[in-house]
Amino acid sequence: MTSTYRAVLLTRKGGPEALELRELPLEPPGPGQVRVRVRATGVGFTDIIMRRGYYPYAPRFPFTPGYEVVGDVDAIGPGVTGLRVGQRVAALTVHGGCAEFMTRGAEEFIPVPDGLDDAEVTALILNYVTAYQMIHRVARVQRGTRALVTGAGGGVSTALLQLLRVAGAEVFGVDSPPKSEAIRxxxxxxxxxxxxxxxQTVRELVPEGVDVAFDGIGGGNITLCARAVRKGGQVVSYGFTSAVGRDGSSDNLGTFLGMASLFVGTRLRGRRSAFYGITQLYREDPKPFREDLPRLFELLAERKVEPLIAHRLPLLSGRAGQxxxxxGGVRGKIVLLRAVPEPS
Structure with a gap:
């Protein structure tokens, strides 16, 4: 057995050059821990925010990015039950996935059924759980609900469109013309x-307004969503990407104004509002995640959801993925995979 492994380390705040490939010692798992040989991890907008030094759940530099992981159990520490060596598992890791191996507490890993594609499973862990929980745990969407999704060509938004369709909702997707066919x-x-x-378009199509709007952009979108939603309806926000500069820096004023618009302005208009963050919820109580991810595995197996994979890159290509x-212009999830050969 090898005594070292390779990992991509984010060594400091900065551009892509801050990501470096390093060789690290391979340690055995401790009590209650499991070591996993990584099959796949994703690349997302949050990874870029971490690299630019703005993300509340990021560890201190240096650390390995990789928000979600699919892998095979490689070694089990003392006291671990319910998992076996060779078993395929998934986890919401927040960091650590862009490496050949990673070690975490056994309670973080969820078994993955046979027959599912590694890249599609990776897309479920963050994007689809986020969408599923907003639909069913926050907005509690019912069949016949009229729902609006802004930035509808994005990763989480695409998951929202698919899962709202599964839930029997009537869905309206807002974006630019190049993404129109994908949304339809x-x-x-x-x-x-x-x-x-x-x-204005929503009110022409639905004069009384839609029942719920899902927005990950923030800024002026919050006000427009509130105007598009009927009185007593709900605006659910899951991010303020408009408050992040092109260089990845944070606009604190923009974030504050976005929160004020969501929790004050929306409610003054007689609409309900909520802010959703998967990591905060998972840290407070991992039980919903452990319940919801297996449900998504079932939907994937039945092909009721079909994650769009934009790029499949070699596992240690974290810099290229970012x-x-x-x-820009990426439609779908960027996934780093062990099974994809390194370029010669």
Whole structure:
């Protein structure tokens, strides 16, 4: 057995050059821990925010990025039950996935059924659980609910479109014209935000307003969502990407104004509001995640959801993945995979 392994380390705040490939000692798992040989991890916007030095759940530098992991149990520490060597598992890790091996507490890992694609499972862990929990645990969507999704061509938004369709909702997706066909393909009605303010289009289509709006952009979108939602309806926010500069820096004022608009402005209009963050919820209580991810495995096996994979890159290509994401235009999830050969 090898005594070392390779991992991508984020060594400091900065650009992609702050990501370095290192060789590290391979340690045995401690009591209650499991060591996993990583099959796949994802690349997401949060990884870029961490690299720029703004994310409340990031550890101190240096650390390995990789928010979600699929892997095989490689070694089991004393006292661990319920898992076996060779078993495929998944975990919401927040960091640590962009490496050949990782070690965490056994309670973090959830068995993955046979027959599911590693890249698609990776997309479920963060994007689809986020969407599923907002739909079913926050908004409590019922069949016939009219739902609005902004930035509808993004990763979490695509998951929202698919899972809202599964839930029997009538869905309206807001984005730019190049993403119109992809949004329609998910069964949603496309709304072009560049043509005019999208709340005006929504009110023409649904004069009384939709029941719920899901927004990950923030800024002026919160006000438009509140105008598009009926009185007594709900606006659910899951991020303020508009308050992050092009260089990844945080606009604290923009975030504050976004929160004020969500929790004050929306409620003054007679609408309910909520902010959802998967990591905060998971840290407070991991039980919902452990319940919801297996449900998504079932939907994936039945092909009721089909994650869009934008790029499949070699496992240690964390820098290349982040550079792709920063250039923009990515439709779907970037996944780093052990089974993809390194370029020669």
């Amino acid at each position: 393909a998910q069964g949603a009605r496309f709304i072009d935000y560049k043509e005019r303010p999208f709340d 550079e792709l994401l920063e250039r």
